[in-house]
Amino acid sequence: MRNLISGWVWIPAVFLILVGATEYFIDSGNNFAFIEYPVLQLVLLVGLVFLIALDVILKAIQNVMFKSLSEDAKERYMRAREERLEKYDWKVLLRKMNSAKPISEERDIELDHNYDGIKELDNKLPPWWLYSFYASIVFAFGYMIYYHVLDGENQIMEFESEMMAAKIAVEEYKKNAPDLIDAESVTLLTEASDLEAGATVYQNNCMACHAADGGGGIGPNLTDEHWILGGGIKNVFHTVSEGGRAGKGMVAWKSILKPTEIQQVSSYILSLKGSAPANPKEAEGDVWTE
Ligand code: HEC
Structure with missing residues (x-):
């Protein structure tokens, strides 16, 4: 992993997950957990320092191990590393996800039809498109089951329950707000x-x-x-x-x-x-x- 992901990537990523976890597990109302409980800031800071230290230590161990290899093994290691890096090269990935034939090879996939001079290519569907399409089908099933079988909250119900909560909050506020009613504004109640x-x-x-x-x-x-x-x-x-x-x-x-x-x-x-x-x-x- 050290070969592929530099500390600049994995440390912030893990740190964000840590922050997210505090947010998820600690009930802090509308505020961020680390604002509601300032001691968390210290904990998170210690965590960050720990992650950085871990990165430094891993790098050091790797250096030592690399130095202990024979010349031959060193070379093999470097080559394997290069190959792996290549596999995760974003340009390679991008080409794979598009998988369209380059223009120079289009001759291979041309179909015989000729519609008044308009020819047709038999290009593959781009994988990024195909997979998003499949994903949308899976999503549609989940969506249908949630809203139409399990009666999940739709927008109108959501709106109504939020308005309800707001109304309760207003009532609550009115009860405790000291200056809302005074001798000037008071009205006779008859209910x-x-x-x-x-x-x-x-x-x-x-x-x-x-x-x-x-x-x-x-x-x-x-x-x-x-x-x-x-x-x-x-x-x-x-x-x-x-x-x-x-x-x-x-x-x-x-x-x-x-x-x-x-x-x-x-x-x-x-x-x-x-x-x-x-x-x-x-x-x-x-x-x-x-
Ligand atoms: C400890 C006894 C006592 C208690 C308890 C008490 N009052 Fe009074 N109240 C009085 C007295 C004595 C007066 C006359 C005040 C004055 O003459 O200035 C009075 C006057 C009033 C007046 C004015 C009457 C007028 O003729 O102008 C109102 C209205 C009133 N009280 C309402 C209440 C209410 C409502 C409560 C309960 C929340 C309450 N009182 C509790 C003793 C009490």
């Missing part, structure tokens, strides 16, 4: 699922002070038309995320709840308007009109 989610947040965090039915306790009644800090989704969202007046006991929930949760619980509270709580606390604040 049953959102109100249900809001009710859950309410039961887990708010019930203790505002009563299970929103009738009030330590905190004010949330079901009447009176609001201390302003009604409507924007004011309520602001109160819940930033808290009530200092010292009154209503904390800023923005450090505990996500913006969507605050939006949901605020919408839930507003949906309680006009419901008749069991022990309503007397009204505080002013009647709120939009």
Whole structure:
């Protein structure tokens, strides 16, 4: 192998395979493995140095062995080497893959036909073409079996599943993005699922002070038309995320709840308007009109 492939070829090739292997075997998300895990860079560097050292050692061993040969054997070795090099000469390979008769020999393959002066040659099909043709037939079988027998993913299914994944990613992003909803941009939610989610947040965090039915306790009644800090989704969202007046006991929930949760619980509270709580606390604040 040393005779045919110089270090300039095989070292980068093996190195690339090494890098590819780290990429294949190590799960590194969207990044390259060696970027995600910088220690890999060191490992790969050591590997590269090792490959170079290997090349140097192999070359040295070969030199020593060559020197130990008799004159006769040396000559034979050189000749064999030359022949082998010739076999892999790209020009020879190219000629083989084309296998067309050179123009000077075309006379041998001319057919007898003569169509109004147009003659025909019986040239062989160029092997590069023939083999690509065979390869395409084999490929077609694989293709047909994958897509039409095994129901592999076609473009439309691929597109749909990617859009699906993107949609989930957007939802995920929205959940955690802090500034996506604020008191300015917030809207009242009316979907049953959102109100249900809001009710859950309410039961887990708010019930203790505002009563299970929103009738009030330590905190004010949330079901009447009176609001201390302003009604409507924007004011309520602001109160819940930033808290009530200092010292009154209503904390800023923005450090505990996500913006969507605050939006949901605020919408839930507003949906309680006009419901008749069991022990309503007397009204505080002013009647709120939009
Ligand atoms: C520790 C008790 C306590 C908890 C828990 C609590 N609140 Fe309050 N809440 C209060 C008090 C006290 C006020 C009155 C604040 C003020 O007067 O400034 C208040 C005021 C409010 C107001 C404004 C009412 C108005 O009339 O303007 C809203 C809306 C509100 N709370 C919603 C919530 C929500 C939603 C939760 C749960 C995420 C919650 N509260 C949890 C005690 C609490």
